[in-house]
Structures are given as structure tokens and as C-alpha cells.
Amino acid sequence: xxxxxxxxxxxxxxxxxxxxxxxxxxxxxxxxxxxxxxxxxxxxxxxxxxxxxxxxxxxxxxxxxxxxxxxxxxxxxxxxxxxxxxxxxxxxxxxxxxxxxxxxxxxxxxxxxxxxxxxxxxxxxxxxxxxxxxxxxxxxxxxxxxxxxxxxxxxxxxxxxxxxxxxxxxxxxxxxxxxxxxxxxxxxxxxxxxxxxxxxxxxxxxx
Amino acid sequence: xxxxxxxxxxxxxxxxxxxxxxxxxxxxxxxxxxxxxxxxxxxxxxxxxxxxxxxxxxxxxxxxxxxxxxxxxxxxxxxxxxxxxxxxxxxxxxxxxxxxxxxxxxxxxxxxxxxx
Numbered sequence: 001x002x003x004x005x006x007x008x009x010x011x012x013x014x015x016x017x018x019x020x021x022x023x024x025x026x027x028x029x030x031x032x033x034x035x036x037x038x039x040x041x042x043x044x045x046x047x048x049x050x051x052x053x054x055x056x057x058x059x060x061x062x063x064x065x066x067x068x069x070x071x072x073x074x075x076x077x078x079x080x081x082x083x084x085x086x087x088x089x090x091x092x093x094x095x096x097x098x099x100x101x102x103x104x105x106x107x108x109x110x111x112x113x114x115x116x117x118x119x120x121x122x123x124x125x126x127x128x129x130x131x132x133x134x135x136x137x138x139x140x141x142x143x144x145x146x147x148x149x150x151x152x153x154x155x156x157x158x159x160x161x162x163x164x165x166x167x168x169x170x171x172x173x174x175x176x177x178x179x180x181x182x183x184x185x186x187x188x189x190x191x192x193x194x195x196x197x198x199x200x201x202x203x204x205x206x207x
Numbered sequence: 208x209x210x211x212x213x214x215x216x217x218x219x220x221x222x223x224x225x226x227x228x229x230x231x232x233x234x235x236x237x238x239x240x241x242x243x244x245x246x247x248x249x250x251x252x253x254x255x256x257x258x259x260x261x262x263x264x265x266x267x268x269x270x271x272x273x274x275x276x277x278x279x280x281x282x283x284x285x286x287x288x289x290x291x292x293x294x295x296x297x298x299x300x301x302x303x304x305x306x307x308x309x310x311x312x313x314x315x316x317x318x319x320x321x322x323x
Contacts, residue, residue, distance in 0.1 A: 009211050013261050019237070019287040021261070026212050182214050 002098050002203040003082040004029040005052035006185065008109065010195050014176055014186060024176050024186040027107070029201055031183060033073050034092045038081070047083045050094065051076035080200055096178050096185050104204035106171050109193035113165035123158045168192035172204045216261040222290030223283060226265060228253050228304055229297030229317050234267060234281055235289040246289055249279055252297065252317065254304040260284075268307060270315075276308060296320035 006029030013021045036049035055077040057065065068076060071091035099105065119125045119141040128137035141160070145153050170191050177186035191199055226232055233250045251269025258264055263283040271277050281288050297317030307315050 010209070012212050012216060014215065015217060015261070015282075015284070015286055018239070019285055021282055021285065026215060028211060177215060179215060182211055184211055184215060186215055 001034075001048055001082065001084055001086045001088050001094065002105075003048070003050065003084070004032050004094060004096065004098065004185075004201045005050055005078055005080050006030065006199050006201060007053075008191055008193055008195055008197050008199055009184070011190065012186075016176075022176055022188055023190070024188055025107075025191040027185045027187060027191065027199060027201065028183055029185050029199075030093075030095045032094045033071075033076065034088050034090050034094070035068060035071065035073060035076070035079055037088060037090055045083070046085050047081045048086075048088055049079055049081045051079050053077040078198060082200075082202065095180060096183055097180050099175055099178060099185065099201070101175055101178055103175050104172050104207055105175060105187065106169050106202045106204050107173055107187060107191045107199050108167060108169045108202070109191055109197055109199040111164045111166050111168045111192045112194050114163040116161065117163035118160045119158060122160065122163045125158075172206055213260070217284045217286075220284060220288065220290070223288065224291065224293055226253055226256065226291065226293060227296065227299075228256055228302055229299035229320070231294040231297065232267060233292045233294065234279075235291070236281075237287050237289050250294070251277075251279075252304070252307065254278070254307060255280075256302070268304075274311075 006027045009026040009028050011023065011025050013023050016022055030052070032050040032052045034048055035051040038045060038047040038049065040046050051068065051073065053076060054074045057075050059077070060075050065075060073091060114121065118139050120127045120139045125141060127139040128134055130138060144157055170189065174188040175185060176188050185201065193199060230253045232253055233248050236247045236249055238245055238247050249267060249269065251267040253265055254268045255266040261284050264280050265283060266278055266280040268276060268278045296319070298320045299317060
């Protein structure tokens with residue numbers, strides 16, 4: 001099964017064979033344990049639940065511990081489900097070696113929260129003129145619609161509001177390096193979220 | 208967490224000595240022409256040293272035969288840089304020698320630094 005849970009470490013650049021520098025994001029991924037296998041007969045769909053990052057026993061609830069104890073697994077902080085038909089055994093450990101260098105993956109993360117952001121930052125509006133007698137119009141959104149007709153602001157009009165902290169998927173990233181010794185994957189390009197943010201690595205949907 | 212990034216980065220090139228801005232250096236650059244590879248030399252004054260780890264780079268400025276200044280920036284850990292030799296040290300009081308761009312001829316020379 002191709003899927004892992006990991007944490008973003010940071011970005012750097014690596015050199016390929018021709019000496020070109022490639023921007024990569026380093027992710028510490030796995031070892032993940034198969035905590036549960038969901039089947040069509042039992043659950044109505046097939047999926048695999050993975051657990052990541054060992055933690056202290058007292059950090060988990062009794063229910064969570066009992067769920068993990070079924071397969072004699074250590075206390076795990078994060079559990080995530082992956083939709084797949086592939087056969088895996090409960091209790092099995094998955095490491096970065098489920099992926100190979102050169103393969104393409106999707107990386108899901110939670111983008112950095114930017115709070116209540118204006119329209120220039122949030123949607124890339126140009127704002128108003130900086131000079132020619134402007135006051136307080138530098139980052140204003142401009143007109144938000146016509147007058148009496150239609151007499152209302154259309155739904156979905158882009159306005160200021162909460163930005164970031166969304167689940168974002170970076171698609172079709174190439175795996176440029178794998179280090180099984182340190183459980184590290186280096187993926188070409190950037191990945192959503194802050195350093196130490198939780199990311200999910202899956203096989204690319206659009207290869 | 209930083210150690211994890213370091214584990215992935217290319218080790219330092221043993222053929223590159225410690226260089227400082229103001230040094231006159233020769234950089235031996237690997238150049239691929241079709242199937243064969245040759246080494247080109249680029250000699251000049253180091254005017255900038257930048258960054259750490261795999262992103263570390265340095266810029267060398269030289270005056271080409273037609274009197275035009277040529278600057279090349281090398282990634283220090285890139286496999287393209289075969290080796291670097293230091294010819295002489297220059298006396299400088301700043302870390303970025305951009306002022307050399309405005310100077311020409313004798314004025315663009317740095318006072319030599321002698322090491323005992």
C-alpha cells in the first residue's frame with residue numbers, strides 16, 4: 001500500500017546527476033502502522049487506517065489505547081484513513097520504502113493560517129492607486145457590484161475573511177530522494193503547511 | 208529537525224578551501240559538451256559569499272579580455288565545481304564587494320593581504 005503520514009521538516013535544494021539544483025521539501029515520514037483494515041463486507045467500503053508517531057501512554061484515551069492494543073501497537077498520536085483495495089495486514093509497519101525515487105505523489109497538508117486577511121492578500125486584488133489624492137483606498141476591494149439592478153451583492157463575491165488553515169493538496173510531486181535510515185522523503189517543490197505540520201503522502205491521482 | 212536536512216545534503220567538497228571575499232581564486236568548472244566532459248577555469252575576485260548548506264554560493268568577478276566585467280555565481284556544493292584554488296588574499300573591510308563594479312583599471316585592485 002502506498003501511503004504514509006509524516007511531518008514537514010523544511011526545504012533545501014539537492015543536486016541531480018547533471019548538477020542542476022532541485023528545490024525539495026524534506027518530510028519525515030513513517031514508520032506508520034496499519035491500525036485497522038476496513039472491508040466492504042464489514043464497513044461498506046475498503047480502506048486502510050494508518051497510525052503515526054509514538055507518544056506517551058497517558059496522552060491517549062482509554063478507547064484509543066484499546067483500539068491500538070488489538071494489534072499490540074505502541075500508543076500512536078495520529079490516525080488517518082487511506083482509501084485502497086490493496087491487501088495489508090493489521091499491525092504491519094510501513095516505512096518510506098513503500099515509495100521509490102522518481103515516483104509521483106500527492107501531499108496533503110494544512111496551509112498556514114493567515115487570520116482575517118484583506119482582499120489584496122487573500123485574492124490578489126490590485127488595490128487602489130497609491131497616489132493622486134487617494135486616502136484609505138490603497139488596499140480597498142473597489143466596487144462590489146452594480147446599483148439598483150440587481151440591488152444586491154452576488155453570492156460568492158470575493159471579500160475579506162479568514163484565510164489559510166485549509167486542507168490543501170500539492171499534486172504530482174516527484175520523489176527526488178529517499179533515506180530509509182532516517183525515515184526521510186524529499187519531494188520536489190513545496191508542500192502546504194508550516195514546519196512540523198502533519199502531512200499525508202499518497203500515490204498521485206493524476207499521473 | 209535541522210539534522211535531518213543536513214543528513215540529506217551533499218557533503219562539503221574537500222577540494223574547496225576556505226575562501227573569503229576579496230580573495231583571487233580560480234574555479235575549475237566541469238562542462239559537458241555532448242558526450243565528453245572538460246574542465247574550464249574561471250579566475251577572478253570573490254565579491255560575495257552567501258548562504259549555508261546546499262544553498263551556499265559564492266560570486267566571482269573577473270574582467271574579460273575586452274574590458275567587460277563578468278560575474279559568475281557558483282553553488283559551493285554543486286558537483287559542477289570540481290575544485291577551487293586561492294591565488295591571493297585581498298584586504299577588505301566589508302563582506303560584499305559590489306563597489307568594484309563601479310571601478311575600473313588600477314582602482315579596481317584590492318590591497319593584498321599577506322598571511323604569515
